[in-house]
Amino acid sequence: MRSLFQINIRTLFIAVLLIVASALAAKAQDPRLQMGGLDHLAAKASQTVDVNIDERLMKLAARLLSDKAEDEREVKKLVAGLKGIYVKSFEFDTVGQFVAADLEPIRTQLRGTGWTRMVNVTSKKEGNIEVYLQFAGENVNGLAVLVTDDKELTVVNIVGPIDLDKLAQLEGQFGVPELGIESSKSKGKKTNDQ
Amino acid sequence: MKKTATRIFIAAFVVLLTYVPAALAKGDDFNSVVKMIEEFYRVKHVGIPFLAKAGMKVATTAARIKGGEAKRIAEAGSIKLAVFENQDFNGDLTKFRASLNGALNNTWMPLIQTFSATSEEQTYIFLRDAGDKTNVLVVTIADRDATVVQVTLSQKNLALLLKDPEGAGKAITQEATLVDQE
Numbered sequence: 472m473r474s475l476f477q478i479n480i481r482t483l484f485i486a487v488l489l490i491v492a493s494a495l496a497a498k499a500q501d502p503r504l505q506m507g508g509l510d511h512l513a514a515k516a517s518q519t520v521d522v523n524i525d526e527r528l529m530k531l532a533a534r535l536l537s538d539k540a541e542d543e544r545e546v547k548k549l550v551a552g553l554k555g556i557y558v559k560s561f562e563f564d565t566v567g568q569f570v571a572a573d574l575e576p577i578r579t580q581l582r583g584t585g586w587t588r589m590v591n592v593t594s595k596k597e598g599n600i601e602v603y604l605q606f607a608g609e610n611v612n613g614l615a616v617l618v619t620d621d622k623e624l625t626v627v628n629i630v631g632p633i634d635l636d637k638l639a640q641l642e643g644q645f646g647v648p649e650l651g652i653e654s655s656k657s658k659g660k661k662t663n664d665q
Numbered sequence: 666m667k668k669t670a671t672r673i674f675i676a677a678f679v680v681l682l683t684y685v686p687a688a689l690a691k692g693d694d695f696n697s698v699v700k701m702i703e704e705f706y707r708v709k710h711v712g713i714p715f716l717a718k719a720g721m722k723v724a725t726t727a728a729r730i731k732g733g734e735a736k737r738i739a740e741a742g743s744i745k746l747a748v749f750e751n752q753d754f755n756g757d758l759t760k761f762r763a764s765l766n767g768a769l770n771n772t773w774m775p776l777i778q779t780f781s782a783t784s785e786e787q788t789y790i791f792l793r794d795a796g797d798k799t800n801v802l803v804v805t806i807a808d809r810d811a812t813v814v815q816v817t818l819s820q821k822n823l824a825l826l827l828k829d830p831e832g833a834g835k836a837i838t839q840e841a842t843l844v845d846q847e
Contacts, residue, residue: 514759514782520831521778528774528792528827535824546828564783646777646830 500585502605502613504628506559508576512624513561515568522558522646529553529631532645549640553631556645560625569624574617577626581615592635595651598623602635602652614638616650625650694769694793695815698804699747701768702811705761708752710813743817746841751809758782765789765804773802777830784808790834792823799823803837814841 513519524532529550536547561569580586585605594600598620605613614633618625627647629638641647699710758780766775773791780787786807793800795817803814816837818826826833 510759513762513780516781517783518781519779521775522830523775523777524827524830525774528776531820532824532827535820536828644828 500583500605500607500612502585502628502630503555504557504577504580504615504626506557506577506626506628509559509561509573509624509626512569512573515563516561517564518560518562520558520560520646520648522556524556524645526554526630529555545640546644549637550645553629553633555628555630556641556647557628557630558626558646558648560648561623563622566621568622574619574624577615577617585612586615589635593653594618595653596620596649600650600652602638604633616652618650694772695745695747695802695813697768698765698802699813701764702749702804702806702813705764706752706754706756708749708754708811710747710749743815744841745813745815747813748842749811752811753809754785754806754811758785758787762787762789769802776826777834779831788831788834790826790830801826801837803834805838812838812842814838816841 533547533550533553536550537543538547563569581588581603585607586603587606589602589604592600592602596618598618601617603615603617604611605615611632611634613631614627614629616625616627616638618627625648627650629641629647635652638647638650639652642649642652703709759782762778762780769775769791773793776790776792778787778789784807787805789802789804791802791804793802797820799818799820801814801816801818801823803812803816805812805814814837822833826837
């Protein structure tokens with residue numbers, strides 16, 4: 472017959488396992504990308520931009536922007552519900568300053584749970600653009616944009632309910648660079664090509 | 666009895682050591698940043714009491730935020746300014762950035778940081794909660810000059826700063842450094 476002590480230990484062990492598993496699952500579903508792995512590129516870049524607008528600041532902006540002034544009202548609607556905007560952008564004077572492996576820390580996260588690459592998204596700008604959305608069921612939890620060119624590397628991460636139209640409107644504001652995003656009519660089409 | 670008193674004294678001393686630096690850090694980060702720049706780059710900031718006494722007022726003409734009209738950003742009387750003029754800022758940019766972020770990490774939130782490894786230009790904007798207002802610390806290092814500006818913003822102007830961090834950051838520095846031509 473098992474002692475009460477043995478039963479308690481087993482229950483405790485299962486509880487700890489459940490907590491760890493749920494924490495790992497939550498981490499895997501986190502729409503916030505960890506972009507610190509790109510920091511070493513700053514030493515070679517002619518221009519580096521690093522933007523951090525967290526949930527508290529987003530809420531504050533949404534609350535403080537006026538409902539009366541038309542331009543502020545539009546922005547207010549735009550940022551309502553967003554939980555963060557994070558941007559890292561590097562421009563280089565010469566080509567070959569970064570390689571595919573430099574982006575691997577970001578791609579590894581985008582291969583994680585929930586992230587889906589949107590196809591049929593292009594940019595007016597030169598270079599390659601990749602747009603990823605993180606879904607939780609039908610809802611979008613976050614967005615990531617990777618822009619790579621010979622001399623440029625930009626990662627934009629927006630946390631919260633966002634779509635491509637909203638993203639296009641955010642360009643040039645809240646630290647989001649001009650991405651020149653264009654999506655075809657079939658923009659809803661998506662692929663799990665990771 | 667003597668032993669108890671000694672214990673109380675040691676405990677009080679430890680508590681003091683724990684809390685005083687934190688309080689000082691929160692109150693005096695502006696001076697810490699100025700000192701950090703001086704030590705890291707071996708430069709000296711220019712005293713500005715002369716300018717202040719000469720009636721330096723915040724410039725209203727230069728402080729334009731994209732999409733808005735000319736306006737004063739900083740709360741009246743809230744500006745702290747240190748200027749470094751015509752000096753060499755030679756040093757490892759990434760090390761300086763790490764030191765600055767490390768020093769301010771506990772009490773300030775980094776909003777936007779821009780820098781160039783080739784031209785050594787750097788701009789940092791940090792935010793700190795100050796009740797119903799917000800402290801903004803802007804550090805700019807460019808060519809042979811640098812400025813450290815700390816201002817207090819109303820919530821309304823904070824929203825504008827968030828909307829256009831780069832533009833508003835520049836406007837804050839301009840506002841603090843330009844003598845009103847009016």
